[in-house]
Amino acid sequence: MTAPAAPAAHIHRPTRPPGALVIEIEGVTKLYKMGAEIIHALRGVQLTIRRNEYLAIMGPSGSGKSTLMNMLGCLDTPTDGRYDFNGKNVAHMVDDELAEIRNREIGFVFQTFNLLPRSDALHNVELPLIYAGMSPSARRERALAALSNVGLADRIHHKPNELSGGQRQRVAIARALVNNPSIILADEPTGNLDSKTGEEIMALFEQLYDQGQTIIVVTHEEDIARHARRIVRLRDGLIESDARVH
Amino acid sequence: MTRTIYEFTESFRIAFQQIRANAMRSVLTALGVIIGIVAVTLMGTAINGINIGFQNSLAMLGEDILYVQRWPWRNVDDWWNYINRPAIRIEHAEKLNRIIESTPNSLLEVAVPVAGRGSSVKSGDIKLSGVTIIGSTSDYSRIVTADIAEGRLYNDIEANAGRQVCVLGSSVAETLFPGRPALDQVVDIRGQHFTVIGVLAKQGEFLGLFSFDNQIVVPLAALRKYWGSRIDLQLRVKVKDKTKLMQAEEELQGAMRRVRSQLPAERDNFSINQQQAFKAQLDPVKSGIAIAGLFITGLALFVGAIGIMNITFVSVKERTKEIGTRKALGARRRTILLQFLIEAVSICLIGGVVGLALTFGIAVGIREKLPALPVEFSGSLIFISMAVSIITGIVSGFLPALGASRLDPVVALRYE
Ligand SMILES: Nc1ncnc2c1ncn2[C@@H]1O[C@H](COP(=O)(O)OP(=O)(O)O)[C@@H](O)[C@H]1O
Numbered sequence: 001m002t003a004p005a006a007p008a009a010h011i012h013r014p015t016r017p018p019g020a021l022v023i024e025i026e027g028v029t030k031l032y033k034m035g036a037e038i039i040h041a042l043r044g045v046q047l048t049i050r051r052n053e054y055l056a057i058m059g060p061s062g063s064g065k066s067t068l069m070n071m072l073g074c075l076d077t078p079t080d081g082r083y084d085f086n087g088k089n090v091a092h093m094v095d096d097e098l099a100e101i102r103n104r105e106i107g108f109v110f111q112t113f114n115l116l117p118r119s120d121a122l123h124n125v126e127l128p129l130i131y132a133g134m135s136p137s138a139r140r141e142r143a144l145a146a147l148s149n150v151g152l153a154d155r156i157h158h159k160p161n162e163l164s165g166g167q168r169q170r171v172a173i174a175r176a177l178v179n180n181p182s183i184i185l186a187d188e189p190t191g192n193l194d195s196k197t198g199e200e201i202m203a204l205f206e207q208l209y210d211q212g213q214t215i216i217v218v219t220h221e222e223d224i225a226r227h228a229r230r231i232v233r234l235r236d237g238l239i240e241s242d243a244r245v246h
Numbered sequence: 247m248t249r250t251i252y253e254f255t256e257s258f259r260i261a262f263q264q265i266r267a268n269a270m271r272s273v274l275t276a277l278g279v280i281i282g283i284v285a286v287t288l289m290g291t292a293i294n295g296i297n298i299g300f301q302n303s304l305a306m307l308g309e310d311i312l313y314v315q316r317w318p319w320r321n322v323d324d325w326w327n328y329i330n331r332p333a334i335r336i337e338h339a340e341k342l343n344r345i346i347e348s349t350p351n352s353l354l355e356v357a358v359p360v361a362g363r364g365s366s367v368k369s370g371d372i373k374l375s376g377v378t379i380i381g382s383t384s385d386y387s388r389i390v391t392a393d394i395a396e397g398r399l400y401n402d403i404e405a406n407a408g409r410q411v412c413v414l415g416s417s418v419a420e421t422l423f424p425g426r427p428a429l430d431q432v433v434d435i436r437g438q439h440f441t442v443i444g445v446l447a448k449q450g451e452f453l454g455l456f457s458f459d460n461q462i463v464v465p466l467a468a469l470r471k472y473w474g475s476r477i478d479l480q481l482r483v484k485v486k487d488k489t490k491l492m493q494a495e496e497e498l499q500g501a502m503r504r505v506r507s508q509l510p511a512e513r514d515n516f517s518i519n520q521q522q523a524f525k526a527q528l529d530p531v532k533s534g535i536a537i538a539g540l541f542i543t544g545l546a547l548f549v550g551a552i553g554i555m556n557i558t559f560v561s562v563k564e565r566t567k568e569i570g571t572r573k574a575l576g577a578r579r580r581t582i583l584l585q586f587l588i589e590a591v592s593i594c595l596i597g598g599v600v601g602l603a604l605t606f607g608i609a610v611g612i613r614e615k616l617p618a619l620p621v622e623f624s625g626s627l628i629f630i631s632m633a634v635s636i637i638t639g640i641v642s643g644f645l646p647a648l649g650a651s652r653l654d655p656v657v658a659l660r661y662e
C-alpha cells in the first residue's frame with residue numbers, strides 16, 4: 001500500500017459525505033482474445049462507488065484502467081462478474097439498453113475531447129439531449145446553462161477549431177453534465193493539455209464536485225490524482241490499493 | 247416518437263453538413279444518380295409526349311367513328327385477298343342508313359360517304375400541292391372532328407346540287423390567303439372554281455405523319471361531276487355510344503354484309519377500321535423507348551448505387567471515432583443506422599433534384615427548338631424520380647450504415 005502524499009496546495013478540502021450506492025462491481029473480469037493469445041485486462045475486480053465521491057483510478061500503462069473505465073461507463077460488458085448500476089444489473093444488458101444508461105446516467109469526458117468538429121459548442125452540448133428526445137427549446141436552455149456553468153457562455157457559437165484546448169475540454173465537460181448524470185467519467189481528461197490548463201480543468205472538477213457531482217477520473221499522473229478524495233490503484237488487472245485522501 | 251423526429255432532424259443536419267464539407271466528392275458520387283434520373287425522366291417525358299400526341303391524333307379520327315373501307319389499317323401479307331374487293335359506293339351508305347333506321351336500338355347513328363383524293367389547288371398566283379380534297383354529303387357535319395373556325399359547312403341543297411363551294415383546312419386557308427379573310431374567295435381545284443364558305447379550326451398533325459389541316463371539303467356531288475362517279479369511297483359511321491364501340495362494330499359488320507348481300511360462308515369483303523388499330527402499332531414504339539430508358543436508368547443507378555455505397559463506407563470509416571463518441575453519448579443502433587442512411591439518401595435526393603432539373607431544362611429546350619418532337623413533363627415524374635432516388639439511397643446506404651450501427655463503442659472510440 002503506497003499512501004499518497006497529502007497535497008499541500010489544498011488547504012480547504014471539504015469532503016461531502018458519501019450518498020447512495022451508484023456502482024457495485026464484484027469479481028469482474030475482462031478477457032481479450034488476440035489470435036491465440038488471451039489477454040487478461042481485468043482479473044477479478046471488486047469496487048463500490050457511492051454518490052458524492054470523487055475518485056481517481058491510477059495505475060501504469062496497460063494495467064486495465066481504460067478497460068475498467070469502459071466497463072463502469074457501460075460502453076462494454078464484463079466477461080464475467082457482477083455489475084450493478086443504481087441497483088440495476090447491467091452486466092448482461094444489450095447494446096441499446098446500455099446506450100440508454102449512458103445517455104441518462106453517465107457523462108463522459110475524453111482525453112481527446114471528442115467534439116463534433118463541424119458543430120458549434122452549443123450543438124455539441126445539446127447532442128445527449130437530442131438522443132434523450134428533449135424538445136429543441138428545452139435542450140437549448142439546458143445546454144446554455146451547462147456551458148455557462150463551465151464559464152463558456154460567451155463561446156456558444158464557436159466551433160471546436162475556434163477554441164483553445166482547455167476550452168474544448170470545458171465544452172466536453174458541459175456536454176457530460178448536461179443530462180444531470182449520476183456520475184462523470186473522465187479518462188485522462190488533462191492528457192492532451194499543458195499543466196497550467198490541466199490545473200484549470202481540475203479546478204473545474206473541484207467546483208463540480210462542490211456542486212454535488214460524482215466524479216471518476218482515470219489518470220496516471222499523481223498531480224492529477226491528488227485532487228480526488230479517494231484513489232484506486234490498478235496493477236495487472238487487479239486493484240492494488242483503494243485509499244481515502246485527506 | 248418525438249425522439250425519433252429529433253433524431254431525424256439531427257440526421258438531416260449532419261448529412262447536409264457532411265455533404266457541404268465534401269461537396270466535390272458528393273457531387274461526383276451523385277453523378278450516377280443524376281444520369282439515372284435524367285434517363286428515367288426523359289423516357290417518361292417522351293412516352294408522355296407520345297401518349298398525348300397519340301390521343302390528339304386519335305381525336306382527329308374521331309373516337310366514335312368507325313371507318314368502312316376496302317383495306318384495313320394495318321399491313322397485310324395476303325394483299326391478293328383484298329385487291330379484288332368490290333369498291334364502296336354511295337348507294338352502300340344509303341342502304342346502310344336505311345338499315346340503321348329500321349333497326350330498333352341500333353348502336354349506330356349515321357353512315358356518311360367520304361371520298362378523298364390528293365390534288366394541287368390554286369388561288370391567284372399561289373399554288374399549293376398535295377392537298378387532300380374531301381367530298382361528302384351534308385351529313386359530314388355530323389362526323390367532322392374539327393371545329394368550324396369561320397363560316398359554315400355546305401348545306402343539304404348545296405350538297406345535293408353539287409354546288410362548287412368549299413370549306414378549307416386551316417393551313418390551306420393560311421397559305422392561299424395569307425393575312426386576309428378566305429371567306430367568299432375562290433379556289434381553283436383542277437380548273438374548277440370553288441367558293442370558300444368556311445374555314446376549319448387547326449387540328450395539327452396525325453402522329454406527326456400528315457396534316458389534318460391540309461384539306462379542302464367539298465360536296466361529293468361536285469367532286470363526282472369532274473372525277474367520275476366510280477370514285478372510291480369510304481363510309482364513316484358514327485356510333486351512338488363510344489363506350490360500346492365493339493358492339494357497334496359487330497352490328498355494323500352484320501349490316502354491311504346485308505348491304506353487300508354476302509352469303510353466310512363468305513368472308514367480309516370490306517374492312518371496318520377504328521382508332522384502336524393504331525394503338526397496336528404504337529405500343530412497340532413505346533415499349534422500345536421504355537426498355538432503352540430503363541436499361542440506361544438501371545445501369546446508371548447501379549453504378550451510382552455502388553458509388554454511394556462506397557462513399558458511405560468511406561464516410562463510416564472516416565468517422566468511426568465520431569460514431570464511438572455518439573454511442574458514448576447515448577446514440578442507439580438505429581440512430582446511427584438512420585444517420586448514415588439519411589446521408590446516403592440525401593446524396594441521392596440531391597442527384598435526383600439535379601437530374602429532374604436537367605430533364606426539365608431539356609424538355610423545355612426541345613419544346614422550343616424541336617416542337618415536332620413529343621415531350622411532356624408531368625408531376626408523376628417528380629414523384630417517380632424522388633422515389634427512385636430515395637430507394638437508391640436506402641439500398642446503397644444500408645450495408646455501410648448497418649456496419650456503423652453495429653460498431654462496438656469501445657473499438658470505435660479507440661479508432662484513430
Ligand atoms: N480491444 C482490445 N483488444 C485486445 N487487447 C486489449 C484491448 N483493449 C485493451 N487491451 C489490453 O488490455 C490491457 C489493459 O488495457 P487498458 O485498459 O487500455 O490499459 P490502461 O488504460 O491502463 O493503459 C492491455 O494489455 C491492453 O493491451
Ligand SMILES: [Mg+2]
Nearest residue numbers: 062065066067
Ligand atoms: Mg488507457
